[in-house]
Amino acid sequence: MSAPDLVPIPRISGDPVLGHLRAFREDRTAVLLCVAREQPEIARLRLGFVPVVMIGSPALAHEVLAVKHASFVKAPGLAIFLRPLLGRGLLTSEREVHARQRRLIAPAFAHKRIASYASTMAERSVRLAASLANGRVLDISEAVLGLTLEIVGKTLFDAEVGSNADEVGHAVTVAMECVMSQLSSLVPIPPFVPTPTNLRNRRAVAQLDAILYRIIRERRAQGDDRGDLLSMLLATQDEDGGSMTDRQIRDEAMTLFLAGHETTANALSWALYLLAKNPEARARVEAEIDALGRVPSYDDLKLLPWTLAVLKETMRLYPPAYILARRVAQDVVIGRHAIKKYTIVLVNVLGIHRRPDLFPRPESFEPERFMGDAEKAFPRCGYMPFGAGPRICIGNHFALMEGHVILASLLRRLRLDLVDDAPVTVEPLVTLRPRGGIRMRVTVRDSS
Numbered sequence: 001m002s003a004p005d006l007v008p009i010p011r012i013s014g015d016p017v018l019g020h021l022r023a024f025r026e027d028r029t030a031v032l033l034c035v036a037r038e039q040p041e042i043a044r045l046r047l048g049f050v051p052v053v054m055i056g057s058p059a060l061a062h063e064v065l066a067v068k069h070a071s072f073v074k075a076p077g078l079a080i081f082l083r084p085l086l087g088r089g090l091l092t093s094e095r096e097v098h099a100r101q102r103r104l105i106a107p108a109f110a111h112k113r114i115a116s117y118a119s120t121m122a123e124r125s126v127r128l129a130a131s132l133a134n135g136r137v138l139d140i141s142e143a144v145l146g147l148t149l150e151i152v153g154k155t156l157f158d159a160e161v162g163s164n165a166d167e168v169g170h171a172v173t174v175a176m177e178c179v180m181s182q183l184s185s186l187v188p189i190p191p192f193v194p195t196p197t198n199l200r201n202r203r204a205v206a207q208l209d210a211i212l213y214r215i216i217r218e219r220r221a222q223g224d225d226r227g228d229l230l231s232m233l234l235a236t237q238d239e240d241g242g243s244m245t246d247r248q249i250r251d252e253a254m255t256l257f258l259a260g261h262e263t264t265a266n267a268l269s270w271a272l273y274l275l276a277k278n279p280e281a282r283a284r285v286e287a288e289i290d291a292l293g294r295v296p297s298y299d300d301l302k303l304l305p306w307t308l309a310v311l312k313e314t315m316r317l318y319p320p321a322y323i324l325a326r327r328v329a330q331d332v333v334i335g336r337h338a339i340k341k342y343t344i345v346l347v348n349v350l351g352i353h354r355r356p357d358l359f360p361r362p363e364s365f366e367p368e369r370f371m372g373d374a375e376k377a378f379p380r381c382g383y384m385p386f387g388a389g390p391r392i393c394i395g396n397h398f399a400l401m402e403g404h405v406i407l408a409s410l411l412r413r414l415r416l417d418l419v420d421d422a423p424v425t426v427e428p429l430v431t432l433r434p435r436g437g438i439r440m441r442v443t444v445r446d447s448s
């Protein structure tokens with residue numbers, strides 16, 4: 001495309017020194033939605049000293065994430081500051097290494113394998129539901145975090161980690177807080193510098209490492225192949241015929257261990273919150289589940305389309321990957337806009353999901369958007385709760401099925417109502433958590 005055909009990227013003015021950094025630090029979701037309203041296609045802004053291009057158009061997002069993905073790499077912020085936690089695993093690796101690791105892990109997420117996980121997901125969900133007495137008040141986000149941690153431990157690593165739920169939950173929270181604190185600093189300090197924040201992060205990562213390395217050591221000692229992800233990693237050989245080191249296995253396992261429970265738990269928490277705020281939608285879920293008349297198996301899920309639509313609409317409003325960060329690896333043209341090498345590009349998933357031209361009444365909870373063939377009308381990258389392109393979340397089908405099974409299994413027995421009418425706000429860490437949790441009261445619908 002010749003220079004006369006190119007169009008400058010509109011700028012959004014901010015603080016003369018900090019740009020939008022202070023606002024981004026205080027409430028990054030508000031910044032994302034504000035930019036989406038002011039410049040819904042593409043915009044330039046500045047986070048401290050870092051110039052940023054923000055993408056809010058599905059078509060431009062598709063170019064960045066899919067068509068011209070080779071011109072981009074992961075943004076250095078996440079690659080650097082998530083490295084102590086995730087190592088050189090699937091989320092932080094690049095190019096040939098990423099492609100190799102993805103091929104290695106893919107069999108654990110094949111359709112047939114995912115279907116086999118459904119019974120474990122249902123059984124653990126039923127166990128949780130049976131443990132909640134009528135009238136009990138609890139933080140449902142904490143409860144489902146523990147549940148999804150159990151499930152990912154058992155299905156992917158054939159390990160019981162439920163007793164570590166509090167320890168894991170605390171360590172993950174600390175690590176994510178530290179990462180986001182650094183990413184929104186005027187001068188981010190690399191993880192190797194022993195600042196109080198970095199030392200706090202190291203302690204949190206050490207707690208998680210102790211759990212994962214214990215699982216790896218125990219499995220190596222047993223030497224049996226259980227057909228799960230950990231068995232695949234232990235049996236893998238590199239190009240020289242050597243097996244993966246404990247560190248390499250730890251990095252892949254940590255990525256899937258954390259991503260496999262955090263994102264699904266958040267989606268479920270928000271779904272239960274939205275259903276409590278929308279009793280007609282909840283009644284329709286209950287009617288659908290009651291008509292099934294049993295705890296759902298994998299084959300039953302096709303009989304629960306409204307329950308799935310509730311989950312998908314929840315992830316439209318609260319997408320697990322609410323912002324995707326890339327760095328331009330070589331000068332590139334996106335749409336009619338030239339973007340220079342080294343520029344940071346943020347794909348505003350949250351903003352795209354709330355575009356009124358794509359989703360009328362975008363702030364409203366309307367699961368009908370995902371019933372029947374309605375979803376086929378969305379443009380590419382108009383709805384992408386798990387990202388898009390070659391780096392789309394490898395566990396997206398696992399997470400979607402897990403959420404579907406858990407939601408149906410819990411709501412078959414329980415009705416969950418908010419303790420008060422105070423709105424629950426978003427805590428935008430690496431994922432969109434409900435700030436302070438969600439306190440709900442249990443009503444037992446079915447004691448069988």
